[in-house]
Amino acid sequence: KAGVTQTPRYLIKTRGQQVTLSCSPISGHRSVSWYQQTPGQGLQFLFEYFSETQRNKGNFPGRFSGRQFSNSRSEMNVSTLELGDSALYLCASSLASTPGTSGRRAGETQYFGPGTRLLVL
């Protein structure tokens, strides 16, 4: 079974531009979470999507947004890029298959993709 894939792997943008990153979860996985990784702030949770709905959100400005499609694929968008947005953006998927759940259960394993490295100039 293929792992989590993220495209593109590398991206260079300039300040003020916007960017869209894509994540394809493991087949059958229904929950997708996004994280930002920087040397200064470490790994920070952005948001989680399940059944095309945002289930949880971290402390990021509204410039960061995302969505999930009916096939569980997810995209995240960053508008009006700032230099500080330079980071590795990681996507993680989880099965989230328990009936009646509203997303990934707390103890459930997340499987990470290789990330998209974004450089803002």
Add this chain to the structure above:
Amino acid sequence: AQSVTQLGSHVSVSEGALVLLRCNYSSSVPPYLFWYVQYPNQGLQLLLKYTTGATLVKGINGFEAEFKKSETSFHLTKPSAHMSDAAEYFCAVSYSSASKIIFGSGTRLSIRP
């Protein structure tokens, strides 16, 4: 606030020596605990996790960790380090009340020949 602390941003051990990476969490509710490893230019890979039950958890690549509630710790160990263990290791915690994971700041493990 719930948090995870990893003591030592960089740990260096000799090949064949014991690996000990420290992780402490702050929480008043039962946590779910994870250790992830990240190799250069790659995503995170789960080494092991604690949810309920046995407090000594065995993971991949010979790693194990013990959940000690009284010490709020979940230290990662490996009896004998291998050169291929050189990577960054992250401890993480989540709680039943929230689906997001809180990561520690990471520990870079170096192996000396």
